[in-house]
Amino acid sequence: MDVLGVAAHARANPSKTAIVTEDRRIAYAELDARSNMVAHALAGRGVGAGDRVALALRNRPEAFEVLTGAARLGAEIVPVSWRCAPEEFEYYVADSGARVLLAEDEHRAATAGLPAIHLGDYEAWLAGSPATPPPGTPDPAPTLLRYYTSGTTGRPKAVERPPRRTDEYLDSVVASCHRLAVGGPDQVHLMVGPAYHSGPLSYGVYSLLLGQTLVLPARSDPAQVLDLIERERVTWSFMVPIHFIRILALPDEQRARDLTSVRRILHAGAPCPPEVKRAALALFPPGTIWEFYGSTEGRGTLISPEEWQRKPGSVGRPIEGIRIAILDETGRELPPGEVGLIYMSSVGAERFVYAGAPDKTDAAWRGDLFTVGDMGYLDEDGYLFLTDRQIDMIITGGANVYPAEVEATLHRHPAVADVAVVGVPDEEFGESVLAIVELGSPADAGDLIAFCREHLAHYKCPRSVQIVEQLPRDPNGKVRKRDLRAPWWKGRARAI
Numbered sequence: 001m002d003v004l005g006v007a008a009h010a011r012a013n014p015s016k017t018a019i020v021t022e023d024r025r026i027a028y029a030e031l032d033a034r035s036n037m038v039a040h041a042l043a044g045r046g047v048g049a050g051d052r053v054a055l056a057l058r059n060r061p062e063a064f065e066v067l068t069g070a071a072r073l074g075a076e077i078v079p080v081s082w083r084c085a086p087e088e089f090e091y092y093v094a095d096s097g098a099r100v101l102l103a104e105d106e107h108r109a110a111t112a113g114l115p116a117i118h119l120g121d122y123e124a125w126l127a128g129s130p131a132t133p134p135p136g137t138p139d140p141a142p143t144l145l146r147y148y149t150s151g152t153t154g155r156p157k158a159v160e161r162p163p164r165r166t167d168e169y170l171d172s173v174v175a176s177c178h179r180l181a182v183g184g185p186d187q188v189h190l191m192v193g194p195a196y197h198s199g200p201l202s203y204g205v206y207s208l209l210l211g212q213t214l215v216l217p218a219r220s221d222p223a224q225v226l227d228l229i230e231r232e233r234v235t236w237s238f239m240v241p242i243h244f245i246r247i248l249a250l251p252d253e254q255r256a257r258d259l260t261s262v263r264r265i266l267h268a269g270a271p272c273p274p275e276v277k278r279a280a281l282a283l284f285p286p287g288t289i290w291e292f293y294g295s296t297e298g299r300g301t302l303i304s305p306e307e308w309q310r311k312p313g314s315v316g317r318p319i320e321g322i323r324i325a326i327l328d329e330t331g332r333e334l335p336p337g338e339v340g341l342i343y344m345s346s347v348g349a350e351r352f353v354y355a356g357a358p359d360k361t362d363a364a365w366r367g368d369l370f371t372v373g374d375m376g377y378l379d380e381d382g383y384l385f386l387t388d389r390q391i392d393m394i395i396t397g398g399a400n401v402y403p404a405e406v407e408a409t410l411h412r413h414p415a416v417a418d419v420a421v422v423g424v425p426d427e428e429f430g431e432s433v434l435a436i437v438e439l440g441s442p443a444d445a446g447d448l449i450a451f452c453r454e455h456l457a458h459y460k461c462p463r464s465v466q467i468v469e470q471l472p473r474d475p476n477g478k479v480r481k482r483d484l485r486a487p488w489w490k491g492r493a494r495a496i
Contacts, residue, residue, distance in 0.1 A: 014027060019061050019216055020214070034065045037065075037130065041126050046099055047100060052096045054102070056082045062119065063102075079145065080101070082194075085453075085455050086109070090113075095356075102117055103118050149400065159354065161352045180264060182235070189204065189213070190236070192237060213232070215234060230257040238267070238268075239265060240397065241269070242397040247283070248279050248280065260285055265284055268294060281309075293386070303383070314385050316384060342386075344371075386496060396459065409455045416438070419436065438467075
């Protein structure tokens, strides 16, 4: 097996750069020592094997110190958006049972009453902790991540998987990275997505596990992304379509960078408009942009740039060991070309559950296949195409927004009689959040958006509000959301 883990790389190559920020270069030896200090400090807060630590930090080195330090105790990390509103912080801490929440200084008021350690207190919290590993630290220590996802019931639920042996976890990471040609210790990984999303965070963790250099900009400014690729000779990154869109919108002189170091740009998270993909393929070196389809629950397909040129719009064929099937509402498998619900198998027949939501778990699984509610079809060659989304979810800028959660918030506004939240096309974000509202008393769109921002992370809030006299309903009283969405998506090849 490859040499794995921060501690092993700190011993083998202590001066190698582990993390690069805008103004710092952190060697593996320093990252290892500070991760040990975090482990001791967390243990002082009562954190041990099987406990949980919530992480609500921006993309900064301290986040990876906490990730690595928690792993040395066998604790599980709960990634939380730093954009959360106070009640969202409270929910994640309570639902996960997190003993500690690492948060930004701006969250002091929002996290009042929670077991929070804020960035401004971080160094004082670590002071006096040993830089040596706690007793019993596994080497390498796998990072355990507890991601939350949601659904039509609104409140996010954690995705729980059965425990895996350390060697199985590490083997799967190495195999996945080598399959994508991003596995060597000579690689330089650029993390442009936020640390609370499963894709960016997982790949950032993998890069350090493999002894690579992780380039960690504080924000995903498109010009800075290209500057860092050129300056640090970045070899791979994970992006979502909005990153491509913003990079391609730069003036020609800002896009004129030396990108020849790039070997792989992986992308997923939302459908990529074909014209955007073609422009990105032209910008980056040939053969580098690979797309996959998957979710927090599991990964399903992969497509090379050469294949995509032959099958534009496809998200690829199943990765090794994964089965994809298109089923109708009765569970019957559909032939090529027919649209149905996309089901896939999990790696190693691993069966996840949604914590505290047995009904949601049961609805996701049919035998050994699961779905996250996307619709699509397989062509005659086994390539998957996405067409729609069955579950009530919006993907905006690569982030999942669950309308039921937004609707529940708006229902609390005294002027709102009823509301339906839908996703509508957005040239930059893919989809944007639209609230269609029946009023019981006077209010304007600005009032309603501001109310949402008091209670929800801003990316979940409506970007626009449409006030109507009456929402369309079925005879049973259910709002016909498909009718509300249809005019916005008319004439498009897919409705997501």
